[in-house]
C-alpha cells in the first residue's frame with residue numbers, strides 16, 4: 442500500500458512500491474495533489490521553455506542548455522520547445538535586485554511566477570547565471586543548478602571556470618537534469634524502491650549523472666505525472 446506523508450505542502454512517498462502499476466498510479470495521484478490555484482501558470486497556455494542568460498554569462502552556453510532541455514522533452518514526446526532567448530536585460534535587473542533585497546523566507550521562483558501572472562505570460566524559464574542564487578539560505582557551492590516545477594523555472598549556476606569550453610557537455614547534462622526538476626519537481630526518483638524495474642547504473646535524474654539517458658522507471662514517473670496534469674488542466678502535453 443502507498444503511504445503518503447504530507448510534509449509542508451508536498452506529498453512524499455515513504456515506502457517501497459510493489460509494482461510498476463503502483464508506481465505509475467502514485468505519480469498520477471501526485472499530479473492531482475500538486476495542482477494549486479495560481480501555480481502551474483506556465484502550463485496553462487503556451488508550449489515554450491525560454492532559455493536566457495544574464496550579465497556575466499557567455500551567451501554561447503545557452504546552446505547546450507537548450508539542447509539538454511530539448512533532449513528530455515523529446516525523449517518524453519512532449520509538446521514543449523526549448524528556445525534560445527539570449528541575454529535578458531529584464532531578468533538580469535530583476536535577479537540582481539532580488540539578490541540584494543530578498544528576505545530569508547522568499548523563493549525567487551514564486552516572484553518569477555507572479556511576474557508572469559501579471560503579464561499574462563505562460564512559458565517556463567531557464568536562466569543561466571554567473572553565481573549561485575541565494576534562495577532563503579546559501580546555495581551549496583557544488584550545486585550546478587536548481588529547477589522548480591510548480592513555478593516553472595530552473596537556474597544554471599556558472600561561476601568562475603565553469604564557463605570554459607571543456608564544460609559544454611557537462612552543462613548539457615546539468616540542463617537535462619534540471620529540466621527533469623522543471624517537469625516533475627524536487628524528486629530524485631532513484632531513492633524510491635519499486636519492484637518490476639531493472640536497476641540501472643546511471644540515469645539523468647541522478648545528481649551528478651554521467652549519462653544523457655533516462656531510465657524506464659523515471660520515464661514512467663514523468664509520463665504518468667503529466668497524463669494526470671493533462672486530465673486536470675484539459676490540455677494536451679504530449680505530441
Ligand SMILES: [Zn+2]
Nearest residue numbers: 618622629648
Ligand atoms: Zn537534482
Ligand SMILES: [Zn+2]
Nearest residue numbers: 644646656659
Ligand atoms: Zn532513472
